[in-house]
Amino acid sequence: MDxxxxxxxxxxxxxxxxxxxxxxxxxxxxxxNSPTIMVQATPLALAAMTxxxxxxxxxxxxxxxxxxxxxxxxxxxxxxxxxPIFGNPAPSDIFGITMPLLISLAAAVGVAVLISxxxxxxxxxxxxxxxxxxxxxxxxAAGVTGYLDQLISKSSPVGAGEFAAFQPPQAxxxxxxxxxxxxxxxxxxxxxxxxxxxxxxLQVWLFWSxxxxxxRAVGEHPRAAETVGIDVIRLRYxxxxxxxxxxxLAGAFLSMEATNSFQIGMTIGRGFIALAAMIMGRWxxxxxFLSALLFAVFLEISQLIKIAPPTGDLGQVMTxxxxxxxxxxPYLLTIVILxxxxxxxxxxxxxxxxxxxxxxx
Amino acid sequence: MSAPAPAPRARGGVSRxxxxxxxxxxxxxxxxxxxxxxxxxxxxEPLIPGRQFDPLLWLTAYEAMIQGAIGDPQEWAxxxxxxxxxxxxxxxxxxxxxxxxxxxxxxxxFNIGAxxxxxxxxxxxxxxxVWLHDAPxxxxxxxxxxxxxxxxxxWGFVPGFLKAFAGAHExxxxxxxxxxxxxxxxxxxxxxxxxxxSPQAITFDVGNAAFPVIPxxxxxxxxxxxxALIAAVGVWxxxxxxxxGFEVRATGASPDASRYAGMRPRLITVATMxxxxxxxxxxxxxxxxxxxxxxxxxxxxxVGFDSIAxxxxxxxxxxxxxxxxxxxxxxxxGAGLMQIQAEIPAELVDVIxxxxxxxxxxxxxxxxxxxxxxxxxxGTETAASPAAEAAR
Numbered sequence: 001m002d003x004x005x006x007x008x009x010x011x012x013x014x015x016x017x018x019x020x021x022x023x024x025x026x027x028x029x030x031x032x033n034s035p036t037i038m039v040q041a042t043p044l045a046l047a048a049m050t051x052x053x054x055x056x057x058x059x060x061x062x063x064x065x066x067x068x069x070x071x072x073x074x075x076x077x078x079x080x081x082x083x084p085i086f087g088n089p090a091p092s093d094i095f096g097i098t099m100p101l102l103i104s105l106a107a108a109v110g111v112a113v114l115i116s117x118x119x120x121x122x123x124x125x126x127x128x129x130x131x132x133x134x135x136x137x138x139x140x141a142a143g144v145t146g147y148l149d150q151l152i153s154k155s156s157p158v159g160a161g162e163f164a165a166f167q168p169p170q171a172x173x174x175x176x177x178x179x180x181x182x183x184x185x186x187x188x189x190x191x192x193x194x195x196x197x198x199x200x201x202l203q204v205w206l207f208w209s210x211x212x213x214x215x216r217a218v219g220e221h222p223r224a225a226e227t228v229g230i231d232v233i234r235l236r237y238x239x240x241x242x243x244x245x246x247x248x249l250a251g252a253f254l255s256m257e258a259t260n261s262f263q264i265g266m267t268i269g270r271g272f273i274a275l276a277a278m279i280m281g282r283w284x285x286x287x288x289f290l291s292a293l294l295f296a297v298f299l300e301i302s303q304l305i306k307i308a309p310p311t312g313d314l315g316q317v318m319t320x321x322x323x324x325x326x327x328x329x330p331y332l333l334t335i336v337i338l339x340x341x342x343x344x345x346x347x348x349x350x351x352x353x354x355x356x357x358x359x360x361x
Numbered sequence: 362m363s364a365p366a367p368a369p370r371a372r373g374g375v376s377r378x379x380x381x382x383x384x385x386x387x388x389x390x391x392x393x394x395x396x397x398x399x400x401x402x403x404x405x406e407p408l409i410p411g412r413q414f415d416p417l418l419w420l421t422a423y424e425a426m427i428q429g430a431i432g433d434p435q436e437w438a439x440x441x442x443x444x445x446x447x448x449x450x451x452x453x454x455x456x457x458x459x460x461x462x463x464x465x466x467x468x469x470x471f472n473i474g475a476x477x478x479x480x481x482x483x484x485x486x487x488x489x490x491v492w493l494h495d496a497p498x499x500x501x502x503x504x505x506x507x508x509x510x511x512x513x514x515x516w517g518f519v520p521g522f523l524k525a526f527a528g529a530h531e532x533x534x535x536x537x538x539x540x541x542x543x544x545x546x547x548x549x550x551x552x553x554x555x556x557x558x559s560p561q562a563i564t565f566d567v568g569n570a571a572f573p574v575i576p577x578x579x580x581x582x583x584x585x586x587x588x589a590l591i592a593a594v595g596v597w598x599x600x601x602x603x604x605x606g607f608e609v610r611a612t613g614a615s616p617d618a619s620r621y622a623g624m625r626p627r628l629i630t631v632a633t634m635x636x637x638x639x640x641x642x643x644x645x646x647x648x649x650x651x652x653x654x655x656x657x658x659x660x661x662x663x664v665g666f667d668s669i670a671x672x673x674x675x676x677x678x679x680x681x682x683x684x685x686x687x688x689x690x691x692x693x694x695g696a697g698l699m700q701i702q703a704e705i706p707a708e709l710v711d712v713i714x715x716x717x718x719x720x721x722x723x724x725x726x727x728x729x730x731x732x733x734x735x736x737x738x739x740g741t742e743t744a745a746s747p748a749a750e751a752a753r
């Protein structure tokens with residue numbers, strides 16, 4: 001069977017041919033870069049989980065971006081401080097894990113949980129506007145990390161390094177058809193690899209556990225939930241803080257696994273893109289993960305077009321657009337999705353509404 | 362349900378308690394933040410390489426910052442007010458930005474996209490300013506300013522429209538618009554707008570379109586400072602003396618009630634975001650035509666974030682935004698000298714700003730006062746009351 005003439009014919013069709021060329025380009029290039037897609041997807045997916053947990057229990061968390069940034073910074077700084085204490089250990093065989101790396105990871109998650117507790121306090125106890133509370137967390141995280149980074153970077157310190165990716169056996173990767181898929185989910189560091197399991201676990205937890213049922217009840221109708229004896233305030237606190245742990249993982253991933261250091265503003269809006277992924281995924285963990293994957297594909301394409309642009313007519317069209325506009329693509333996609341291009345989605349009924357116990361009369 | 366939107370408090374009958382709440386609370390917050398800022402300086406001292414611990418470094422830092430912001434008596438004696446003028450230059454865009462964010466708050470909208478609207482406003486100003494660079498100055502200035510306003514307005518219109526007619530939350534969509542603005546600016550400045558054969562990505566100078574320096578405000582106090590003051594009064598007028606302003610405030614207080622009263626909240630949402638974007642665009646115009654006069658691909662300041670702080674500190678009152686902007690303008694103006702004299706990064710201002718914001722939201726006292734101010738309903742709304750509940 002000879003497909004080349006067919007392909008050439010399809011590519012030659014005016015205008016429509018470009019669409020076929022695009023498909024051909026993506027089929028040719030994406031599988032080779034499948035692990036990178038997962039690297040792009042991981043922080044988005046983890047942050048989307050934060051959004052799912054918080055909003056399912058009725059708290060809007062727009063401060064995910066800042067929480068991630070603070071966690072990324074913490075992971076880096078703690079690594080700098082702790083690494084010499086352990087005598088700058090060499091990376092181990094398993095994911096390059098060292099004691100300083102583990103401590104940094106724990107610190108990052110801890111800081112994220114603390115920041116989320118602050119958000120919970122402001123939005124649940126003080127009943128401050130949740131959007132403002134989250135925004136202030138974003139501004140504060142950008143300000144504090146920027147300030148400290150200026151101070152610390154002067155002596156160009158060395159961090160604790162990074163988690164290494166698992167190398168799947170070559171035979172597995174080269175399997176026809178499924179090899180790239182296996183590579184995508186195996187050629188990863190520990191945080192990215194555990195993301196899939198966390199997402200599945202969260203899905204089960206949210207829809208098949210007592211806690212999940214209660215969480216959803218509190219997010220849909222807190223008054224009713226309270227009448228059957230659920231402590232709304234307590235559950236919301238717990239969930240916002242658990243959500244914070246996910247944001248902490250996402251932040252740590254950026255400075256410990258995707259790269260090995262912190263840069264000012266390195267989250268580049270991922271916390272917000274994750275919220276769009278959460279909405280697109282209809283406030284479900286698996287939906288959020290799949291949406292995050294889609295965003296990751298777009299992030300990856302916007303990079304690949306600069307590195308390996310397609311040939312032929314499509315290449316001419318694509319390279320005539322300035323590279324910076326390709327960088328804007330994921331953000332534009334986020335706006336389109338928010339505007340309901342994928343169908344209207346309905347948030348939990350009590351999402352974003354502070355809860356006030358009925359006065360004991 | 363709640364009572365109809367309360368009448369505006371701005372006119373007449375200003376009680377002493379009201380003045381107290383307007384002045385005392387921000388003052389307490391500012392002083393408290395300065396103390397915390399000093400603590401941050403003390404704690405971060407060990408991180409400054411090759412420096413002995415100085416328990417009074419915070420004093421040196423604040424001294425330098427204040428000197429950078431207002432100058433010192435020797436300069437004043439020599440009639441040299443360049444520090445004060447530089448504070449005003451830093452203040453002007455913050456007034457526009459604060460008005461933009463504050464106006465949105467009044468309609469229950471959180472325009473966090475002031476940064477993006479600021480950038481495209483400057484972009485509009487530089488495009489038309491370069492084009493008209495040898496036209497007569499009044500024409501060139503007016504053209505560039507209007508272009509900046511139009512660009513900013515367009516950048517605000519998109520999220521406003523999407524919010525009103527597609528339910529896209531304005532907070533996320535405006536932030537996404539910020540990132541798009543950054544990339545658009547970079548693409549244009551290193552592409553079509555770039556000076557040919559220049560090693561650096563920079564546009565031509567705006568020439569005659571540059572804001573003239575006000576004679577009293579040598580060396581660099583430009584027209585934008587005056588425009589900012591006019592804008593503050595103008596926005597106050599629009600909000601409290603026009604029908605549209607009343608509709609904006611009514612929609613912010615209760616979209617449902619305003620709909621029953623025959624207003625159209627969706628159109629008001631679109632109009633508010635557009636107007637807000639236009640004001641933020643003016644902030645960009647102000648920096649571009651007044652300060653930089655050309656654009657590099659790294660054009661950008663902290664105006665966007667600062668504007669949110671200014672609006673919150675002034676509780677969205679257009680007239681109170683001027684002193685709030687002055688505070689941040691002064692800190693930004695003084696931060697440079699502080700960095701030189703005390704080796705404390707200028708980003709300390711960001712930290713102080715963050716503390717101010719946290720204090721504003723968390724202080725129960727302030728919350729109660731704000732609550733008493735915003736509405737007489739059931740106590741779930743606070744501060745600037747954007748539309749968390751009407752969001753989606």
